[in-house]
Amino acid sequence: MRTYRTARTARVSRRSRLLVGAAGAALAALSLTACGDGTGTKDEGSAHPSLSAAEGSRQTDADKGTDSGARTGAGTGTGTGGTKTSPDGRTDAENSAAGGPQGGRSAGQGKGAVDQASRKGGDPFDPANRVTCNGSNTAVTMQPVARPLNHMLITVKNTGSKVCDLYYYPTVRFDQVQWAPRIVEESQPQAVVTLAPGESGYAGVLLSAADGSGENGATARKVTIRFQGRNPGSDGGATASPSLPAKGVHYDSTLAVTYWQSTIDDALMY
DSSP, X not given: OHHHHHHHHHHHHHHHHHHHHHHHHHXXXXXXXXXXXXXXXXXXXXXXXXXXXXXXXXXXXXXXXHXXXXXXXXXXXXXXXXXXXXXTXXXXXXXXXXXXXXXXXXXXXXXXXXXXXXXXXXXXXXXXXXXXXXXXXXXXXXXXXXXXXXXXXXXXXXXXXXXXXXXXXXXEEETTOOSOOEXXXXXXXXXXXXXXXXXXXXXXXXXXXXXXXXXXXXXXXXXXXXXXXXXXXXXOSOOBOOOOOTTOEEEOTTOEEOOOBSSHHHHTOX
């Protein structure tokens, strides 16, 4: 009796396993059965695919390249490799070689003529290439000034093509007066005044004492200015006779003249 029960129990156990296996197969088949809406087979348990590591790396590099290119273009201001151009259309390198935009040079007074003379005959400031300033190569004026009182300013402009030197001081003669004005010794400059073509030199003239202490006052209507040469008191060449005011110029025994100066301020400070 015990044996019968054991065999039957075994048969029931095998049958149960077969039923369980069949049920599992049926459930699997149902999970892959076409949906009723006609959209086809679906795998309800799978997740959405993601980018592989390689694909993600390629995309990141491409994004970086685009961003880097945008930043580079914005940084140069031109977006063409960083080459900058000036308003005249030349690059920095071209401007540097030419001395800056438009050549980068600003000519000083008389510089163009000096450069031309230098190309033609060497150093224009070499003593061998210089001449003495006088009435033949300069334009001379003599004008009264408001300050200081009782003063006039002599202006000599180099109108020649060579550098000229103004030596010492002018000799001023009003009308036919034979005596020479006093020289303001403290006005002597440290070097000879040299004028490039187009430049000007100056001398100041004290006409009379402001306090009326001068003697032998007179009115002049004509003036002659003589130039000195390299040696003191030597003849510098052609004289000049600039026009005076129509009413004439009053002077007295205190008449004095300065050395030649490079600026108006220096000429009128004595």
